[in-house]
Amino acid sequence: MEGQNNSQVAVVMVPFPAQGHLNQLLHLSHLVISYGIPVHYAGSTMHNHQAKVRVQGWDTESLTKIQFHDFQLPPYTSPPPKPDLSVPFPAHLQPLFDISTHLRKPVSELLEQLSAKCRRIIVVHDSLMASVVQDVKFIPMAESFRFVSIPAFSQFFSFWEAIPESDKPFQIDPSITIPRCIPFGEGMITPEASRLAADQMKFWGFESGRIYNTSRVIDGPYVELLEKLSGNDSETKHFVLGPFNPVEMTGSRKTHRCLEWLNEHEKGSVIYVSFGTTTSLTEEQIGELATGLEKSGQKFIWVLRNADKGDAFDSAKDGYPKLLEGYEERVKERGIVIQEWAPQLGILAHRSIGGFMSHCGWNSCIESISMGVPIAAWPMHSDQPTNAVFITEVLRIGVMVRDWEDSGKLISSATIENVIKTLMKTKEGEEMRKRASELGDDVRKSVAKGGATSIEMDAFIAHITR
Incomplete structure (x- = not known):
């Protein structure tokens, strides 16, 4: 037709x-x-x-x-x-x-x-x-x-x-x-x-x-x-x-620097971290996440942005979330921090991506499923907590960062480190990646x-x- x-x-x-x-x-x-x-x-x-x-x-x-x-x-x-x-x-x-x-x-x-x-x-x-x-x-x-x-x-x-x-x-x-x-x-x-x-x-x-x-x-x-x-x-x-x-990513869009960075790394070796357009993390939580990523020893791409305001293109005018001093220099061999709009579909489709730490908005979930990428689920609001349960307990293609009943609590760097290692470096994570890959193929x-x-x-x- x-x-x-x-x-x-x-x-x-x-x-x-x-x-x-x-x-x-x-x-x-x-x-x-x-x-x-x-x-x-x-x-x-x-x-x-x-x-x-x-x-x-x-x-x-x-x-x-x-x-x-x-x-x-x-x-x-x-x-x-x-x-x-x-x-x-x-x-x-x-x-x-x-x-x-x-x-x-x-x-x-x-x-x-x-x-x-x-x-x-x-x-x-x-x-x-x-x-x-x-x-x-x-x-x-x-x-x-x-x-x-x-x-x-x-x-x-x-x-x-x-x-x-x-x-x-x-x-x-x-x-x-x-x-x-x-x-x-x-x-x-x-x-x-x-x-x-x-x-x-x-x-x-x-x-x-x-x-x-x-x-x-x-x-x-x-x-x-x-x-x-x-x-x-x-x-x-x-x-x-x-x-x-x-x-399949075939659109004629300009290649982003993070995709060029991904080309340098082996298959399934990088975790992608992004929490969508409506979430801003506190300075304390940013510090714990940064430390958890660093201590995990895992290669990563981290999109760290402020939540969209009424006019999404005004969001950057208030500056960017602050990282620990010297952080990007310390992790530059295995991590990249992006503070502008990132090409998420292209990132998830890249062979080097092995996991996605996500807020579990449905856009992000179905894009990740489409590309066969498992999820570390960190829901923030709305349908996200229910979507996270669907991902982790029904489809079994992800691990929960924290239970929703603990949503008001600070998530420690140790918890974040353990979740990343579970998803990327354990037998349990390997099984999740296998199920995610098979589901992606079927989709x-x-x-x-x-x-x-x-x-x-x-x-x-x-x-x-x-």
């Missing part, structure tokens, strides 16, 4: 304004345009720019085929505060999240314009942007699909745990793995973020289906549980189309022509162009 002319059908992507969400729907946009279908990516001017600058794995020509619609957000009532390092959740971004609901009017106007010249409009919206696209139900021949930005495992159990035991509609088959302790609730998000999510859930229900950035190879049983939880709602389609990110086969994910993607395209 690739390359067919579907110009009478237009797809409109409406992402949530946080990097992990922006990135996933921009990856999906590239997949959809490969079928010859126009894609409109609708967001604020600032966030569209952020998404384009940071996307990896696609050539420049592919990016130019996507039509970006840059909308203005209302001004903040006050300047967004700097990150509060005592709060793991990025509460400093809450004003931005709140005003994102004001995109309803420009998005609605865009849909009206497209409806005048298209046979069908398909709106793919983030779960947290449902109120913004609610007017789709008033447009003839338009339908929407709710994008689920976390694994089916985490989505299912967030719903399941909220249902009283007496009201659960079915029993889970005992053959399906249910970890002993799945973290939910206090400490994962702020009350303000919880209210935003609850407000958006009120607008769920008018969509034609759901789209997942995961693979049935990865968490098929939990997708099936979500389908079963939909009950008699047979009209709701579930399309499992991930990973959206490229699984890459699934997205190849004729694979299960490729067939499901064809089915989605056939559905929206019917």
Whole structure:
């Protein structure tokens, strides 16, 4: 079906304004345009720019085929505060999240314009942007699909745990793995973020289906549980189309210095350390991590950045996190510290990478899985603690840095050293690496022509162009 002319059908992507969400729907946009279908990516001017600058794995020509619609957000009532390092959740971004609901009017106007010249409009919206696209139900021949930005495992159990035991509609088959302790609730998000999510859930229900950035190879049983939880709602389609990110790095992007550094090291010898775009570590925790990396004797690439502010490109203006004096000089033979945006997909795809110490945002998890790299799980907030359990206890391709119940405590250099050695230098770690490699192979086969994910993607395209 690739390359067919579907110009009478237009797809409109409406992402949530946080990097992990922006990135996933921009990856999906590239997949959809490969079928010859126009894609409109609708967001604020600032966030569209952020998404384009940071996307990896696609050539420049592919990016130019996507039509970006840059909308203005209302001004903040006050300047967004700097990150509060005592709060793991990025509460400093809450004003931005709140005003994102004001995109309803420009998005609605865009849909009206497209409806005048298209046979069908398909709106793919983030779960947290449902109120913004609610007017789709008033447009003839338009339908929407709710994008689920976390694994089916985490989505299912967030719903399941909220249902009283007496009201659960079915029993889970005992053959399906249910970890002993799945973290939910206090400490994962702020009350303000919880209210935003609850407000958006009120607008769920008018969509034609759901789209997942995961693979049935990865968490098929939990997708099936979500389908079963939909009950008699047979009209709701579930399309499992991930990973959206490229699984082979062929994009014509400039080579980063860290990739050149990796070329000098043997296969599987380097651990990659990065905690995403919404986490800032305290100075004390940075010191413990630096010491743990040094004492482990392991080669490493460490991305050490401040959390994104409201404007991600302003983050560096407050300076960079401080390292111990003389640290980079001491470790220069086997370690490199990066304090700018790093090409994560390229790093994870490199043969020299043998492990990933990660916050377990789903973007990072599925990229790591795609490349067959095991994870040292250090979750910070939101879905990350649940994703970490999925990685370590269900898929068994990683080790936990610390249990979520200890999330408020400083993690010592000794603990970090031991985790790195476990993942990179023990028999247990070798088994994790083997499982991760095998899962990565299966995922890459699934997205190849004729694979299960490729067939499901064809089915989605056939559905929206019917």
